[in-house]
Amino acid sequence: MRQEELSGLPTVWIDDETQTVKSHGKGGHAGLIYYYREYKWEYGQLMLMCSENQDYDEELDAYIRITRTLQNGVWIEQTETVWIEDL
Secondary structure, X not given: OOOHHHXXXXXXXXXXXXXXXXXXXXXXXXXXXXXXXXXXXXXXXXXXXXXXXXXXXXXXXXXXXXXXXXXOOEEEEEEEEEEHHHO
């Protein structure tokens, strides 16, 4: 049986240990380098639990990584700057 929610996600895999569905993709538009998403099945639907985007900021000459995690119904956001010289 085809799962419509999963068919729209690029590069999907199931993590049996954490019981999550994971997906990632490459960017290519306006500096986006990659994105990552983690989902759980809740009440028969896919629920986003975590997302991560990494963009390139030309002015800073650095990568900006933004991670959002759902904890107790509240989205927690963290921003990290990854400097080119640290790679």
